[in-house]
Amino acid sequence: MRNPIALMGAALLGSFRHVSGVLALLRSAVTLSIVGIVKKTPSSRHSISQQLVFAGVQSVVIVCFLAFFTGIVIAMQSARQLQQMGTVIYVAAMVSISMARELGPVFTAIVVAGRVGSAIAAELGTMKVSEQIEALETLAIDPVKFLVVPRFLALLIMLPCLTIFADAMGIVGGFIVGVFNLGLDPYRYIRVSFEFLVWKDVWTGIVKSLCFAAAIGMISCYVGLNTRGGAEGVGKSTTLSVVASFIAIIIIDCILTGIFFFSQM
Amino acid sequence: MAGADIEDRKVVAEVKGLVKDFGGRTVLSGIDLKVREGETFVIMGGSGCGKSTLLRHMIGNLKPSSGRVYLLGTDITDFEGAELDDVRKKIGMSFQSSALFDSMTVGENVSLPLREHTKLEKSVINIMVTMKLELVGLRGFEDLMPSEISGGMKKRVGIARAIAMDPKIVFYDEPTAGLDPIMAAVIDKLILDLSRKLSITSIVVTHDMKSVLGIGDRIAMLYEGSVLEVGTAEEIKNSQNATVQQFINGSFDGPISFFQSKADYLEQLTK
Numbered sequence: 001m002r003n004p005i006a007l008m009g010a011a012l013l014g015s016f017r018h019v020s021g022v023l024a025l026l027r028s029a030v031t032l033s034i035v036g037i038v039k040k041t042p043s044s045r046h047s048i049s050q051q052l053v054f055a056g057v058q059s060v061v062i063v064c065f066l067a068f069f070t071g072i073v074i075a076m077q078s079a080r081q082l083q084q085m086g087t088v089i090y091v092a093a094m095v096s097i098s099m100a101r102e103l104g105p106v107f108t109a110i111v112v113a114g115r116v117g118s119a120i121a122a123e124l125g126t127m128k129v130s131e132q133i134e135a136l137e138t139l140a141i142d143p144v145k146f147l148v149v150p151r152f153l154a155l156l157i158m159l160p161c162l163t164i165f166a167d168a169m170g171i172v173g174g175f176i177v178g179v180f181n182l183g184l185d186p187y188r189y190i191r192v193s194f195e196f197l198v199w200k201d202v203w204t205g206i207v208k209s210l211c212f213a214a215a216i217g218m219i220s221c222y223v224g225l226n227t228r229g230g231a232e233g234v235g236k237s238t239t240l241s242v243v244a245s246f247i248a249i250i251i252i253d254c255i256l257t258g259i260f261f262f263s264q265m
Numbered sequence: 266m267a268g269a270d271i272e273d274r275k276v277v278a279e280v281k282g283l284v285k286d287f288g289g290r291t292v293l294s295g296i297d298l299k300v301r302e303g304e305t306f307v308i309m310g311g312s313g314c315g316k317s318t319l320l321r322h323m324i325g326n327l328k329p330s331s332g333r334v335y336l337l338g339t340d341i342t343d344f345e346g347a348e349l350d351d352v353r354k355k356i357g358m359s360f361q362s363s364a365l366f367d368s369m370t371v372g373e374n375v376s377l378p379l380r381e382h383t384k385l386e387k388s389v390i391n392i393m394v395t396m397k398l399e400l401v402g403l404r405g406f407e408d409l410m411p412s413e414i415s416g417g418m419k420k421r422v423g424i425a426r427a428i429a430m431d432p433k434i435v436f437y438d439e440p441t442a443g444l445d446p447i448m449a450a451v452i453d454k455l456i457l458d459l460s461r462k463l464s465i466t467s468i469v470v471t472h473d474m475k476s477v478l479g480i481g482d483r484i485a486m487l488y489e490g491s492v493l494e495v496g497t498a499e500e501i502k503n504s505q506n507a508t509v510q511q512f513i514n515g516s517f518d519g520p521i522s523f524f525q526s527k528a529d530y531l532e533q534l535t536k
Contacts, residue, residue: 127366135364138324139378139426140350146381 018222025144025225026218029152032145047150055116055151056158060165062115063108067166070103071095071173079182088182092189093196095174096167100201101261104167106253109212112159113245117220120151121241124224125234133225143225152217159213160206167205204260208253215248274301276335277434277466278323283332285318290534292318294490296332300434305460305467307481309474311512311521315490316470317361320438323468324358325349337433354382357427357465361439363419365411365426371398372407375425382430397425400462401455417448421455428459435459437469441476449473453480474513478502486512488521 078094124147127133136143171193178184220241227237278300285293292315300306310316321327322334325341333342341352365374375394379385385393398404401421411419420440427435437456441449453476460467471477477484477498484501486493486509494501494509504510511519 123368130367131360131362131364132366134326135358135360135366137326138353138356138358139381140353141377141381142350 021226022218022222025148025222026214028144029148029218029221032142032149033153036145036149047146048153051150051154052158054119055112055154056161059112059115059158059162063111063162063166064169066107066111067099067104067169068173070107071099071170071175072177073173074098074103074170075174075177075182079177083182089184089188089192090196091174091178091182091184092192095178096171096193096197097201099167099170099174100197100205102205102253102257104170105163105205105208105212106249108159108163108166109209109216109249110246112155112162112213113216113220113249114242116155117216117245118238118242120217120220121224121227122234122238124221125227125237128225128227129230129233148217148221148225151221152214155213155217156210159209159216163205163209167202200260204256207260208256211252211256212249215252216245219244219248272301274303276300277302277337278468279333279335280319280323281333281335283319283322283329283334285315285322285327286330292490293322293329296487296490296492298485298492298495300466300468302466303460303464304482305456305469305480307477307484308468308470308487309472309477309484309512310487311472314487316472316487317438319487320436320468320470324356324436325352354378354430355433357430357432357435359420359423359427359435359437359440361442363411363416363423365419365422367411369411370407371403371409371411371414371422374411374422375429378426378429393429397429398422400428400459401425402451417444417451420444420448420452424452424455424459428463428465431463432465434466434468437467437471439471439473440469441471441473446475449476452476456480474515478513488512 074095075091079088079091082088082090082094124133127147133143133147136146175186175189175193178189179186223237223241223244227233229236276299278298280296280298283293283296284291296319298306298308308316308319318327322329323336325334325336325344329342333340335341336352337355339352341349344352365371366377369377372391372394375397376390379390379393383390394407395404398406401424403418403421403425406414406418406422411422414422424435424437424440440452440456444452456467456469457480459465467480469476469480478501481498481501483495483497485495486501486504486506488508494504494506496504501509502513504513508520510516511521
């Protein structure tokens with residue numbers, strides 16, 4: 001048994017190495033994306049559209065479902081408190097602001113990390129262990145350009161879109177509770193929803209979702225491309241990609257909330 | 266092909282004093298090889314002797330701890346990125362596991378390098394894919410997925426993909442491993458046919474003695490990370506080296522011991 005402090009140190013150094021690996025991958029993905037957009041490389045267009053459908057279109061239903069019920073839950077949770085103060089109409093503002101600022105971006109990112117990030121890690125991991133990545137390299141095709149960039153761009157485009165869907169569906173969920181359960185006037189509910197929702201709430205949510213998209217894409221690609229050891233390795237990579245993405249999402253969320261809403265106070 | 270004739274030809278692939286250490290364990294210890302234009306060069310050896318590792322050094326996928334690797338007259342040892350890719354476009358590689366992209370059809374697998382590296386019209390690419398598949402006897406299989414074809418067919422699609430860019434050299438990693446004897450013979454014949462029809466230099470890594478003696482113009486025997494002997498099939502067959510003889514005949518008794526205690530094995534791994 002080795003010295004526990006040495007083990008912890010080794011683990012810490014290992015995770016630093018992985019973080020710098022993810023950042024290096026991000027740098028080359030961004031560079032190649034810009035080069036690809038400028039040069040209009042034809043081959044990646046097809047795979048980007050495939051990834052857009054997989055990451056975006058096919059996630060719409062689950063994201064909307066989750067956001068709709070989240071909206072209902074926030075409305076129900078806050079209604080009782082606000083009722084005591086006789087300001088139950090502010091349920092509308094509560095739902096719209098919390099969806100746009102926080103819950104829309106974060107929940108969407110978590111769904112996408114679980115649904116798309118894990119699939120990316122499993123697919124690239126399987127390609128790695130079955131020599132397909134090496135085959136690409138031998139064919140003089142850069143795996144980052146060919147596999148990572150389309151997935152990165154698809155997530156970058158689709159996660160903000162999904163977030164806007166989620167924001168809207170959350171407001172719809174809150175509206176249903178407000179109107180049908182709390183007996184609020186529908187026109188007034190909608191007016192209050194948007195009266196308190198300022199432009200900053202929405203754009204900071206979108207910026208968050210862009211950062212989450214980059215984190216999910218890079219972590220799952222990095223983990224996938226560094227898979228070792230057959231089927232077991234692919235399983236481990238899939239789990240790791242989801243866990244690491246969740247951690248990254250929460251850390252990024254914390255940092256960005258601090259920058260956007262806390263630093264001016 | 267006579268050995269003397271080969272000696273006059275241009276060297277297209279060369280390894281000089283190649284040493285590879287993996288975490289303190291020496292896998293390849295000072296390999297020197299020269300492969301000449303148009304020949305079929307076979308690297309044979311037992312499992313774990315480092316022959317696949319040697320192949321990966323020759324195509325630039327692994328970097329040696331010391332020594333140089335030359336392909337088509339250029340020193341590729343320190344090549345990275347675009348420089349290495351330029352060399353890789355002139356070579357082909359057939360993988361042990363075929364390594365077909367399983368999200369693409371057979372046709373897309375073969376056409377991928379053409380789509381990525383050339384500006385040819387789609388119709389031209391389609392004709393080229395048909396030609397390459399015809400060469401490996403799989404014309405008409407363009408629309409099938411890799412999961413829908415047999416292991417031998419996958420190997421052949423892998424070879425068709427390797428020759429898609431009309432390479433000068435094709436590397437084969439265990440081309441007949443895991444195939445039935447008839448399919449193995451088909452692949453052997455295919456390798457020979459391609460060398461002759463397209464005047465490709467073939468470098469084959471294998472432990473299948475039948476294909477070693479059947480297709481090798483020259484043969485190198487690799488054992489415990491070094492080259493024991495290089496020669497024509499005749500020379501190898503008549504070798505005085507006991508290890509080479511044991512390997513050719515597949516005999517149980519000889520210098521290569523198959524029974525190893527776990528402690529010896531672990532010590533060998535970590536030495």
